[in-house]
Amino acid sequence: MDSPAFNRAGDFFLVMIMQRTDEAREWRKLYNTATWQTLRRQALIRDGYQCQRCRVMLTNGRRSPRSAVVHHIEAHKGDRDLFFDLDNLQAVCWQCHSGAIQSGEVLGYDSAIGADGWPVDPKHPGAR
Numbered sequence: 159m160d161s162p163a164f165n166r167a168g169d170f171f172l173v174m175i176m177q178r179t180d181e182a183r184e185w186r187k188l189y190n191t192a193t194w195q196t197l198r199r200q201a202l203i204r205d206g207y208q209c210q211r212c213r214v215m216l217t218n219g220r221r222s223p224r225s226a227v228v229h230h231i232e233a234h235k236g237d238r239d240l241f242f243d244l245d246n247l248q249a250v251c252w253q254c255h256s257g258a259i260q261s262g263e264v265l266g267y268d269s270a271i272g273a274d275g276w277p278v279d280p281k282h283p284g285a286r
């Protein structure tokens with residue numbers, strides 16, 4: 159949790175977490191299902207255990223910037239159809255997920271910076 163994107167988003171993020179606690183408790187049940195475990199594995203195999211954002215090879219261990227996270231492209235917000243949709247899943251590394259993606263969901267834009275040095279999302283304040 160030490161990426162610059164996270165620190166910038168930190169205050170917003172905390173507020174969001176507090177508002178989301180009850181929902182999050184419900185959603186966690188979805189992650190404990192056998193269906194999710196199967197789908198998650200299918201997504202990782204389909205994506206070749208490679209981060210679909212920065213292309214690093216993913217690892218199984220936790221606490222590594224490269225550990226595998228299966229991300230819902232469209233936020234499921236508890237919607238089972240979105241949650242259990244393989245087409246809505248994307249294998250990414252922990253670093254991409256905790257940085258660009260998560261702060262994007264909080265801030266409303268993707269904070270990733272492209273190879274050209276400019277934000278990839280036109281909604282990024284720096285891109286205006």
Ligand SMILES: [Zn+2]
Pocket residue numbers: 209210211212213214250251252253254255
């Ligand atoms: Zn990545």
